[in-house]
Amino acid sequence: MLPRTLLTGPSLADAALLGHVEQGREWPLLVWAPGPGVRMVSSAVLGGGIGERRWVVNAQVPPGYARLDPVTHLRDLASGAGLEGEGVGLMTAASVADRRHAADGGAQALVTAGIGVRGWAAAPGAGGVAAPRPGTINIIVSLPVPLTDAALVNAVATATEAKVQALVELGADASGTPTDAVCVAAPSPVGAAEPFAGPRSLWGARLARAVHAATRAACADQLVLR
Numbered sequence: 001m002l003p004r005t006l007l008t009g010p011s012l013a014d015a016a017l018l019g020h021v022e023q024g025r026e027w028p029l030l031v032w033a034p035g036p037g038v039r040m041v042s043s044a045v046l047g048g049g050i051g052e053r054r055w056v057v058n059a060q061v062p063p064g065y066a067r068l069d070p071v072t073h074l075r076d077l078a079s080g081a082g083l084e085g086e087g088v089g090l091m092t093a094a095s096v097a098d099r100r101h102a103a104d105g106g107a108q109a110l111v112t113a114g115i116g117v118r119g120w121a122a123a124p125g126a127g128g129v130a131a132p133r134p135g136t137i138n139i140i141v142s143l144p145v146p147l148t149d150a151a152l153v154n155a156v157a158t159a160t161e162a163k164v165q166a167l168v169e170l171g172a173d174a175s176g177t178p179t180d181a182v183c184v185a186a187p188s189p190v191g192a193a194e195p196f197a198g199p200r201s202l203w204g205a206r207l208a209r210a211v212h213a214a215t216r217a218a219c220a221d222q223l224v225l226r
Contacts, residue, residue: 010032010033010034010035011108011142012032012101012108012109012110012140012142013101013103013108013110014032015030015031015032015099015110015140016030016031016032017029017030017031017096017097018030018031018081020059020077020080022061022062022065023062025062027059027060027061027062028060028095028096028097029057029058029059029060029077029081029096030057030058030059030060030096030099030110030112031055031056031057031081031083032055032056032057032110032140033054033055033056033083033087034054034055034142034185035054036052036054036085037187037188038052038053038054038185038186038187038188039051039052039053039146039147039152039185039186039187039188039189040052040053040056040088040183040184040185040186041152041153041155041156041183041184042088042181042182042183042184043156043181043182043183044088044089044090044181044183045070045071045074045089045090045091046070046071046074046075046087046088046089047086047087047088047089048088050149050152050153051086052086052188053086053087053088053185054083054084054085054086054087055078055083055085055087055088056087056088056089056090056140056183056185057074057077057078057081057083057087057088057089057090058090058091058092058096058099058112058138058140059073059074059077059089059090059091059092059096060091060092060093060094060095060096060097061091061092061093062093063093065091065093070089070091071089074089074091075089077089088183090138090140090181090183091136092112092114092136092138092179093114093136094112094113094114094135094136094137094138095112095114096112098112098218099111099112099218100112100113100214100215100217100218101214102209102210102211102212102213102214102217103210104206104207104209104210104213105206106143106144106145106206107141107142107143107144107203107206107207107209107210108141108142108143108210109139109140109141109142109159109207109210109211109213109214109215110139110140110141110142110214111137111138111139111140111211111214111215111217111218112136112137112138112218113136113137113138113215113218113219113222114135114136114137114177114222115135115137115167115172115174115177115219115222115223116135117135117177117178118135118167118172118174118176118177119174119175119176119177119178120173120174120175121175121176135177135178135179136177136179136180136181137163137176137177137180137181137215137218137219138180138181138182138183139159139163139180139181139182139183139211139214139215140183140185141155141159141182141183141184141185141207141210141211142184142185142186143155143184143185143186143197143203143207144186144187145186145187145193145194145203146186146187146188146189146190146192146193146194147184147186147189147193147194147197147203148189148193148194148195150195151193151194151195151196151197152184152186152197154196154197154198154204155184155186155197155203155204155207156182156184157198158197158198158199158204158207158208158211159182159184159207159208159211160176160180160182161199161208162199162207162208162209162211162212162215163176163180163211163212163215164176165212166211166212166213166215166216166219167215167219169216170216170219170220170223171223172219172223184207
């Protein structure tokens with residue numbers, strides 16, 4: 001069997017909580033820096049797509065955040081936190097201090113959630129750029145084994161399915177919020193890489209259970225349980 005690189009950087013559970021100032025007030029900044037040798041897939045405004053990434057920041061910003069340069073803003077926040085190289089930048093008006101972590105067989109998930117605005121993805125009517133109230137579920141996933149490009153994309157789908165399962169179980173009657181974002185990290189391949197990350201594959205199943213548990217914990221106090 002060909003060798004595989006394992007992810008040996010800091011655990012998602014050890015993500016640091018720093019701070020930044022916006023509109024004259026200090027807001028929390030969640031920082032995870034596994035270092036080099038990591039590939040990520042993300043829907044984030046900064047560092048989205050698939051590629052080598054060294055860090056992830058999840059910045060809490062004021063409700064009604066009106067800056068038109070979020071990429072520049074996130075880069076400045078990362079630089080201020082001492083981060084170098086390419087990374088992923090997420091934003092949310094939800095509390096990032098209230099993040100929830102879960103792990104299953106080596107798969108880890110870290111979730112921050114604000115569900116003041118939520119609904120079904122296939123709702124009728126035209127879409128819009130802005131939501132009327134804060135509502136974002138940001139999901140960061142770490143796997144200890146490398147994935148192919150296709151499996152990285154599959155992992156995003158699996159994480160999303162697990163998020164929806166948690167919301168439905170909690171009685172949210174929604175598939176998510178208008179601004180949800182996902183980031184999945186895995187080691188850069190050296191030789192073979194896992195070709196599958198669907199919910200019934202070994203690592204997809206573990207990822208799904210971790211995301212489900214972390215999402216459920218992050219959203220439970222914002223909903224009335226069935």
